[in-house]
Amino acid sequence: MNPTRVRRAARISGGIIALCTAILAVDWAVATYREPRDESIVKHLQEEVREDPEFAPKLEAENDRITAARLGRRQRGQAIAWILLAAAALFLTAVNHLRAARGLRFVDLDTLKAPPAAQRRKRMKPATNGASAGASTEAGFDTRFVDELVALHGRAKEAAIPILQAIQTHYRHLPDEALRRVCDLTDITPAEISGTSTFYGQFRRSPVGKHIVRVCHGTACHVAGARQISDELRRHLQIPEGADTDPKRLFTLEEVACLGCCSLAPVLMVDEHTAGRLTPSTAPSALEDLEQREPA
Numbered sequence: 001m002n003p004t005r006v007r008r009a010a011r012i013s014g015g016i017i018a019l020c021t022a023i024l025a026v027d028w029a030v031a032t033y034r035e036p037r038d039e040s041i042v043k044h045l046q047e048e049v050r051e052d053p054e055f056a057p058k059l060e061a062e063n064d065r066i067t068a069a070r071l072g073r074r075q076r077g078q079a080i081a082w083i084l085l086a087a088a089a090l091f092l093t094a095v096n097h098l099r100a101a102r103g104l105r106f107v108d109l110d111t112l113k114a115p116p117a118a119q120r121r122k123r124m125k126p127a128t129n130g131a132s133a134g135a136s137t138e139a140g141f142d143t144r145f146v147d148e149l150v151a152l153h154g155r156a157k158e159a160a161i162p163i164l165q166a167i168q169t170h171y172r173h174l175p176d177e178a179l180r181r182v183c184d185l186t187d188i189t190p191a192e193i194s195g196t197s198t199f200y201g202q203f204r205r206s207p208v209g210k211h212i213v214r215v216c217h218g219t220a221c222h223v224a225g226a227r228q229i230s231d232e233l234r235r236h237l238q239i240p241e242g243a244d245t246d247p248k249r250l251f252t253l254e255e256v257a258c259l260g261c262c263s264l265a266p267v268l269m270v271d272e273h274t275a276g277r278l279t280p281s282t283a284p285s286a287l288e289d290l291e292q293r294e295p296a
């Protein structure tokens with residue numbers, strides 16, 4: 001490929017990356033500035049509506065404006081993220097190409113692919129707890145998955161995050177047996193595993209329920225009573241103090257930021273389905289269908 005064109009592609013994609021990053025930063029700054037302001041406006045209007053119902057249309061209009069602004073920001077953010085991804089891929093490819101032309105290699109894409117199984121087996125460190133590689137533990141835990149991950153990502157401490165991410169994706173939480181196996185096979189210590197898994201919010205140490213219930217605690221929902229909705233759902237599902245999943249492991253309750261439909265506040269999502277304008281007494285009905293469909 002013509003090096004002048006490649007250089008131009010690198011410059012253009014670099015410019016796009018800088019522009020997208022600037023737009024995202026400005027959006028974030030605007031959102032940070034407006035959130036508390038919007039919250040106090042809505043709160044004030046709600047008080048006025050309580051005294052004089054004639055203010056209701058004004059409150060509704062304000063809620064619609066806030067929803068439209070947030071939706072706009074969210075959609076813009078998503079579009080920019082895709083553009084950023086494409087520009088970054090183009091930039092890396094162009095830089096790689098230029099460096100390859102000079103005999104250097106910036107990112108060798110082949111190294112990102114999984115090594116062949118035979119090679120992976122060769123790199124695998126033997127188990128130190130007496131169990132043979134690829135066997136099941138006494139508790140019935142199949143160690144092969146973790147063994148493969150270690151063979152793929154290596155035994156160094158830096159492999160902790162990709163290994164934990166893969167375990168989390170596979171089991172939807174980090175089972176103790178899997179973590180013990182990681183410690184057996186790698187240089188990663190139990191303290192490092194524990195530190196990493198508690199520091200990053202994406203990791204769970206306990207099993208997740210079959211359905212995820214996300215209760216919105218964004219500004220509009222918070223003002224409209226999201227706390228009471230969460231409390232009522234915890235009571236209805238009999239979720240113990242300090243836990244987030246019911247004893248039957250059917251529902252996991254999460255408190256999340258704005259779901260993008262503030263005019264329906266307070267809002268929750270069960271898996272992909274949204275329910276709005278909830279009250280503590282109607283919120284459990286959003287789960288009832290699912291509860292009834294599950295075998296006792």
Ligand code: FES
Nearest residue numbers: 216218221259262
């Ligand atoms: S605050 Fe926007 S949907 Fe709850």
